[in-house]
Amino acid sequence: MNRAKQAVLLVGSPKGLARSTSSRRAAVLLDALQDRGWAVSKLHIHAALRSQEDTDVLLAAAASADLVILACPLYVDSLPAPVIRVLELLHAARTRDGEETRFLTLMNCGFPEASHNDTALAICRLFARAMGWTWAGGIALGGTGMGVSGAAWHKVVRLTVDALERGEAVPDEAVALAARPPTKIWLYMLAGNLMWRRQAKKNKVRQRLGACPYAEREHS
Amino acid sequence: MDAQRAVVLDGARADDPWTELARNALTEGLQSAGVRTEILPLWELEIAPCTGCFGCWVQTPGVCVIDDAGQTVAEAVIGSDVTVFLTPVTFGGYSAELKSALDRMISLVSPLFTRVRGEIHHRRRYRIYPRLLALGLLEAPHAEEEAVFGRLVERNAVNLWCPGHAAGVACADDGEAALRATLDRLLAQAGVRR
Ligand SMILES: Cc1cc2nc3c(=O)[nH]c(=O)nc-3n(C[C@H](O)[C@H](O)[C@H](O)COP(=O)(O)O)c2cc1C
Numbered sequence: 001m002n003r004a005k006q007a008v009l010l011v012g013s014p015k016g017l018a019r020s021t022s023s024r025r026a027a028v029l030l031d032a033l034q035d036r037g038w039a040v041s042k043l044h045i046h047a048a049l050r051s052q053e054d055t056d057v058l059l060a061a062a063a064s065a066d067l068v069i070l071a072c073p074l075y076v077d078s079l080p081a082p083v084i085r086v087l088e089l090l091h092a093a094r095t096r097d098g099e100e101t102r103f104l105t106l107m108n109c110g111f112p113e114a115s116h117n118d119t120a121l122a123i124c125r126l127f128a129r130a131m132g133w134t135w136a137g138g139i140a141l142g143g144t145g146m147g148v149s150g151a152a153w154h155k156v157v158r159l160t161v162d163a164l165e166r167g168e169a170v171p172d173e174a175v176a177l178a179a180r181p182p183t184k185i186w187l188y189m190l191a192g193n194l195m196w197r198r199q200a201k202k203n204k205v206r207q208r209l210g211a212c213p214y215a216e217r218e219h220s
Numbered sequence: 221m222d223a224q225r226a227v228v229l230d231g232a233r234a235d236d237p238w239t240e241l242a243r244n245a246l247t248e249g250l251q252s253a254g255v256r257t258e259i260l261p262l263w264e265l266e267i268a269p270c271t272g273c274f275g276c277w278v279q280t281p282g283v284c285v286i287d288d289a290g291q292t293v294a295e296a297v298i299g300s301d302v303t304v305f306l307t308p309v310t311f312g313g314y315s316a317e318l319k320s321a322l323d324r325m326i327s328l329v330s331p332l333f334t335r336v337r338g339e340i341h342h343r344r345r346y347r348i349y350p351r352l353l354a355l356g357l358l359e360a361p362h363a364e365e366e367a368v369f370g371r372l373v374e375r376n377a378v379n380l381w382c383p384g385h386a387a388g389v390a391c392a393d394d395g396e397a398a399l400r401a402t403l404d405r406l407l408a409q410a411g412v413r414r
Pocket of ligand 1: 014075
């Protein structure tokens with residue numbers, strides 16, 4: 001009997017498996033893989049890095065998987081620091097050079113244009129190459145995925161899983177569908193600005209939203 | 221006129237000879253240009269990772285809610301004329317040490333959105349931001365990693381409202397003369413050597 005293919009999802013948002021938007025989107029992909037008979041598991045990078053034992057579990061899970069999926073938010077045009085740490089550790093511990101591990105990344109950013117994720121995806125692709133892994137492609141969501149409805153996301157997932165099962169990378173159609181910005185960018189900006197002001201008001205700092213606490217030089 | 225101030229965010233933890241040489245050459249380059257230089261060895265500072273709470277925007281605007289060296293580094297950056305990144309080129313990006321400090325710096329911009337060259341970014345919080353100089357270190361030349369590194373620095377400069385930026389990679393295989401040439405170019409491009 002064939003061994004079930006193994007997929008491991010590494011979530012790289014500090015918000016954790018349940019609250020992170022990246023994690024929630026990736027969970028749909030993981031469920032779809034499971035429905036097709038894959039053995040799946042999920043690990044939270046930030047939690048794993050808190051102990052050596054959990055870090056070792058994560059490194060071992062990634063090393064033995066057929067497919068490693070990284071899902072994380074874009075932080076300052078790149079991957080969040082703990083995600084980079086895990087990539088560094090995986091690279092330092094690599095043993096299966098040339099063996100068939102595939103690596104897929106799902107990036108999710110706050111600005112409406114999915115293209116902000118390009119540098120982070122390029123980093124992931126170069127990491128895959130340095131590991132001797134096969135790059136299975138990158139999916140980028142802009143505007144925290146607000147332009148991509150649940151139905152559209154299910155289509156992205158279906159196209160992706162079909163491709164993965166054929167041994168191919170994420171198809172262009174799925175990438176393009178996921179990259180859809182929120183329909184009205186001006187409205188996204190307006191609503192975003194309103195939300196920040198509301199949150200600041202709730203915390204009684206509305207008047208200080210634009211404060212410059214380190215502005216020594218500004219006054220000199 | 222006051223001397224320029226530089227802060228070096230040293231995210232190059234390795235103590236191999238190439239990193240040492242690059243660190244020393246960078247410091248000498250800044251000091252010989254008369255720049256007041258502060259070096260922050262990031263791996264010693266134990267900067268906690270950003271928790272993504274946005275408290276630095278909506279609870280204590282402009283200051284991260286985690287009370288550790290991440291705050292000090294952000295303050296040093298905004299108080300500098302030139303912020304310098306020193307890092308091994310890690311798959312085209314920065315080391316985890318440098319990135320940990322950088323993730324804590326969204327406090328330096330406003331949460332409010334604006335358009336920059338047709339793209340959405342955050343508005344500036346401060347009137348003046350530092351120029352950005354980034355020196356990446358590699359063992360051997362790697363065209364793609366070097367290109368991604370350059371793009372990343374450029375993107376960071378846009379998001380952090382840096383009025384100028386310069387990025388370069390120095391490879392151990394290319395030797396010391398090439399390192400010094402790269403540094404000369406970066407110092408000139410970042411307006412350190414006037
Ligand atoms: C420290 C930090 C840095 C960020 N940097 C960027 C950025 O450079 N570009 C961007 O579009 N969004 C940026 N964001 C926004 C996040 O990518 C966005 O909120 C994302 O949807 C969070 O996903 P999560 O729920 O999976 O954590 C940043 C957020 C934080 C907290």
